[in-house]
Amino acid sequence: MRVTDTLPCVTWVSVGRRRPALLRRFPLGRPDPPRPPLSTEEELAFPALAAELDLLRRELVPRLLRAQRDAERHQRRHRRQQTVMLALAVLTAVGGAAQAAWASSPWPGVVTGLAATGATVSAGYALRRRSLPEFQRCRREAEALRAVYFRFLTGTATDLISAVARASDRD
DSSP states (O other): OOHHHHOGGGHHHHHSSOOOGGGTTSOOSOOOOOOOSSOHHHHHTOGGGHHHHHHHHHHTHHHHHHHHHHHHHHHHHHHHHHHHHHHHHHHHHHHHHHHHHTTTOSHHHHHHHHHHHHHHHHHHHHHHHTHHHHHHHHHHHHHHHHHHHHHHHHTSOOOHHHHHHHHHTOO
């Protein structure tokens, strides 16, 4: 029996770069690069669609990958902002409880005030950066472009350029 089988808290260390479940979705580091809807191997499996796939690869895939990358960037920024605000709110609550417990000491009140100020500044910064609306806009564009990709392959979107323009203008 391995140590990781008996101690679930050690599992993330023994696996290597895997983080605890609480932190897995926290946006640290660089995101994985966006992938096109079909891999090269999948494209080679359909030689009859080679001309269409080549046109899509030239005209649509760069815009789709850019929209996916921008959506991921804005989503990670939004998650970081929300995590910082949540941590500062918890620190404010703990500081308030500490102030109630040790009323004779001024330091818990100072910590509470600083944490509350930090949470307020962070919330204002998040509103100015508009990361959630930008994430939603970029994700909507990426999904619309993905739909155009497959509609073009199935023959339901015959004019690729106008379909891409319509998908990009949905704001």
